[in-house]
Amino acid sequence: MNNYSCYTKPARNVAKSTNSGRIEMIVKPIPSGDTKDFILKKHYAQRMPSISFAYGMFINNKLEGVLTIGKPASNSLCIGVMGEEYKDKVYELNRLVINEGFPKNTLSQFVGKVLRDLKTKDLILISYADEGMKHKGYIYQATNWLYTGMTKPRTDKYTPNGKHSRHYTDEFNHLRKYRTPKHRYVYFTDRKKAKKYISLLKYPILKYPKGENGKYELGTRQKTKILNTITGEIFYE
Numbered sequence: 564m565n566n567y568s569c570y571t572k573p574a575r576n577v578a579k580s581t582n583s584g585r586i587e588m589i590v591k592p593i594p595s596g597d598t599k600d601f602i603l604k605k606h607y608a609q610r611m612p613s614i615s616f617a618y619g620m621f622i623n624n625k626l627e628g629v630l631t632i633g634k635p636a637s638n639s640l641c642i643g644v645m646g647e648e649y650k651d652k653v654y655e656l657n658r659l660v661i662n663e664g665f666p667k668n669t670l671s672q673f674v675g676k677v678l679r680d681l682k683t684k685d686l687i688l689i690s691y692a693d694e695g696m697k698h699k700g701y702i703y704q705a706t707n708w709l710y711t712g713m714t715k716p717r718t719d720k721y722t723p724n725g726k727h728s729r730h731y732t733d734e735f736n737h738l739r740k741y742r743t744p745k746h747r748y749v750y751f752t753d754r755k756k757a758k759k760y761i762s763l764l765k766y767p768i769l770k771y772p773k774g775e776n777g778k779y780e781l782g783t784r785q786k787t788k789i790l791n792t793i794t795g796e797i798f799y800e
Contacts, residue, residue, distance in 0.1 A: 587622065627665070682753065686751075703750070747766070
């Protein structure tokens with residue numbers, strides 16, 4: 564699917580109370596390029612993902628948050644959700660970041676409005692809450708995603724400066740980066756097909772995980788644990 568390149572859909576407004584009064588939230592599609600400052604400067608990954616859908620959260624006509632959805636880089640991941648027949652429908656909610664200072668439930672309201680906007684699309688969404696960042700996925704729980712367990716910790720190909728493994732070269736084949744386990748959530752945007760899709764889901768549906776949720780400071784990049792397989796040295800980048 565193509566990226567949104569213009570504001571083509573009507574804004575959806577909602578007023579929510581804060582300690583200082585009432586605010587108006589507008590959520591609408593935005594050009595993918597408008598997400599760059601948030602993703603590269605504020606999200607802990609600080610890396611641009613694949614983007615097929617991009618949404619902005621506007622408060623008082625100012626862009627205060629972004630959400631992006633794109634095709635996962637791994638074809639086996641797409642197949643693993645519901646099989647080969649449905650792999651083209653699988654997309655990942657891969658970035659979600661807003662500025663600080665808003666009510667606690669602002670993120671879940673943002674996500675909920677995006678999901679409602681996508682209800683005419685037949686998408687199978689997957690998203691992850693990184694246990695390495697002490698995230699449990701409460702935003703997904705609040706918006707009725709299915710919890711399907713955790714990914715296994717593993718090591719992956721190393722690429723410098725946080726680049727995706729698709730940029731891998733043999734120069735660094737002696738280095739491996741650790742992948743922390745992640746909580747995996749699934750959501751079907753076409754709610755009329757949800758019952759059918761649940762029966763075809765390859766993952767078990769489990770109870771939501773609970774516990775203290777970690778926070779990070781906007782603009783702070785998550786450091787990656789790296790293993791030198793020759794010397795055994797471990798370092799962080």
